[in-house]
Amino acid sequence: MADVAFTVTAGTVEAEAGGDVADYVALLKPRVMFLVVFTALVGLVAAPGSMHPVLAIAALLCIAAGAGAAGALNMWYDADIDAAMTRTAARPVPRGRVTAEQARSFGAVLAIGSVLCLGLMANWLAAALLALTIGFYIFIYTMWLKRTTPQNIVIGGAAGAFPPMIGWAAATGSVGLEPLVLFLIIFVWTPPHFWALALLRTRDYAKAGVPMLPVVSGADATRFQILVYSLILAPLGMLPAIIGLGGTFYAAAASVLGSLFVVFAIACYREREGEEADRAAKNLFAYSVLYLFLLFAVLLVEQGFGIDGGALPPLWAS
Amino acid sequence: MQDAEQERKRRQRMRSVAIAWILAALVVLFFIVTIVRLGGQVAVRPL
Numbered sequence: 456m457a458d459v460a461f462t463v464t465a466g467t468v469e470a471e472a473g474g475d476v477a478d479y480v481a482l483l484k485p486r487v488m489f490l491v492v493f494t495a496l497v498g499l500v501a502a503p504g505s506m507h508p509v510l511a512i513a514a515l516l517c518i519a520a521g522a523g524a525a526g527a528l529n530m531w532y533d534a535d536i537d538a539a540m541t542r543t544a545a546r547p548v549p550r551g552r553v554t555a556e557q558a559r560s561f562g563a564v565l566a567i568g569s570v571l572c573l574g575l576m577a578n579w580l581a582a583a584l585l586a587l588t589i590g591f592y593i594f595i596y597t598m599w600l601k602r603t604t605p606q607n608i609v610i611g612g613a614a615g616a617f618p619p620m621i622g623w624a625a626a627t628g629s630v631g632l633e634p635l636v637l638f639l640i641i642f643v644w645t646p647p648h649f650w651a652l653a654l655l656r657t658r659d660y661a662k663a664g665v666p667m668l669p670v671v672s673g674a675d676a677t678r679f680q681i682l683v684y685s686l687i688l689a690p691l692g693m694l695p696a697i698i699g700l701g702g703t704f705y706a707a708a709a710s711v712l713g714s715l716f717v718v719f720a721i722a723c724y725r726e727r728e729g730e731e732a733d734r735a736a737k738n739l740f741a742y743s744v745l746y747l748f749l750l751f752a753v754l755l756v757e758q759g760f761g762i763d764g765g766a767l768p769p770l771w772a773s
Numbered sequence: 774m775q776d777a778e779q780e781r782k783r784r785q786r787m788r789s790v791a792i793a794w795i796l797a798a799l800v801v802l803f804f805i806v807t808i809v810r811l812g813g814q815v816a817v818r819p820l
Contacts (some may be wrong), residue, residue, distance in 0.1 A: 475784045476791045513802060550818045576806050 470608075474553035481547050482530055482558055483523030490747070491522040491618045495643065497751045498634055501700060501758040506626045510576060514625040517573035518618060520565050521585045525592040525614070527562030531555050532597050537662035542656060573625065578671030581625035588617040602664070605671040612645030613638075621753075636694045637751075643688045644747055647681040647720060651740035654678070654723075656734060674732075678724045683741070685720035689713030692750055701754055704762065708753040712746050 494562060495518045499511055506514075530537065530548050538549035547553040551615030553561075566589050596611030604610075619637035624630050653667040654674055660667040669677040692713040696706035719739040726735040756762060 473781065473784050473788065476787050479788070480789075505810050509805055513806050517803070574812075 468472055474547055474557070478552040479561060481555065482527040482561060484526030484529075485523075485628035487526060487615075488519055488522045491615070493748070494637070494751055495618040495622035495625075497755045497758075498619030498637060500622075500755055501619075501633065501637075502623045504627060510649045511626070513680060514573060514577040514581065514622070514675045517569045517576065518585060518621055518625075520569035520730045521573070522618070524562045524565035524569055525589045527558050528589075528593045529562075529567065530674050531559035532560075532593070533601070536601075536663045536665060540656070540659040542659060544715040545636075558580040559578075561587045573621075577625035580628055580630070581602050581621050584617060584621045584624050588614055588621065591617075605665065605666050607666070608649040612642050612649075615645055616641035632698060633695070636698060636700065639694070640688070640691055640750070641747065643684055643691055644743065647688065647716075648740065648743040648747075649682045650677050650681050651736045651743060652724065654736040655740070675727065678727065682717075682720045682724045684715050689717050695754060700758075702757050705753050707756055709750060712750055716742065716746050 491492070492515055496515060530546055534548040534555045535545075537546050543549070548558050551627035566586075570582050570586045573585050584703060592611070592614035596607065596614055599705065600607040600611050617619065617636045620630055620634040620642070623634035623637075650668055652667050654677055657667070657669040657674065661670045691712070692709040693706060695701035696703075696709060701709070719735075719742045721730050723732075723735040723739045726732045
């Protein structure tokens with residue numbers, strides 16, 4: 456953070472003109488926002504009872520704005536890291552299109568506004584969870600863990616795991632076992648997802664001084680950790696079916712998708728040199744996104760359209 | 774220099790237009806949400 460002033464000096468003239476609308480949209484990290492809104496939607500739809508569609512859309516808009524706020528605040532604080540990494544150097548702050556202070560103000564207004572609106576439009580438990588998510592992402596992950604420990608994304612992953620719980624809370628005004636299970640799936644999914652990316656960007660992270668696992672412990676240790684988390688994730692993905700949140704279709708999808716995740720993780724563990732290793736990490740990263748999307752999509756279809764193929768046999772069902 | 778000034782004005786105008794649209798959308802959203810939350814209760818009041 457101390458280097459931000461230096462980093463953006465080159466773009467000060469550009470920043471004086473202020474960013475255009477596209478720059479502010481980029482500050483929201485739209486792709487991350489999409490996944491957040493999607494998983495929140497699943498939590499909202501899977502929750503018992505019904506929520507008026509208008510209130511559901513309003514709640515999702517608030518969650519989207521909250522996710523965007525976290526992205527903007529992250530880009531404010533991490534401007535020095537972003538400038539040092541190839542992957543993030545084109546972001547609005549390091550490029551000088553928006554000053555770090557503008558990003559901070561934009562994020563702060565959006566964060567406060569989204570939490571207040573969610574409280575007024577849905578309920579205050581959901582608003583408190585959204586505030587906790589934004590706070591956790593900024594204060595715990597961005598400001599503390601990211602720069603100090605290779606376990607940064609393990610603990611910090613909690614921030615990305617909260618959205619289904621927020622969606623559930625918005626619909627019901629409470630949280631229970633079911634949203635906790637959805638939380639756990641995303642929480643365990645996060646490390647192998649980000650470590651696969653970190654394997655491909657190790658030099659970038661090292662240059663920026665971010666202690667990602669491959670930088671601190673090496674690629675082989677990271678591949679082993681990825682495999683361990685994948686072996687935990689595959690059975691964990693079955694939990695919604697076991698507790699009755701997902702039906703037979705979900706159980707079938709989760710077992711196939713989870714097994715494929717392990718297959719990709721094994722390939723990543725075995726391929727350790729050259730282009731083959733890069734390709735294995737790239738495949739795992741791409742598949743991890745698809746895995747989470749499909750897993751939650753099946754749950755969404757089952758719960759949203761009532762097509763669950765029936766509950767699992769009594770032996771499985773709780 | 775004139776180009777820079779023009780560019781600054783253009784971006785400022787675009788931002789202002791975007792903020793205006795967002796505010797208008799928020800007004801509409803708050804109105805609709807209020808009606809939905811009040812529901813049938815809006816008619817239940819002492820005369």
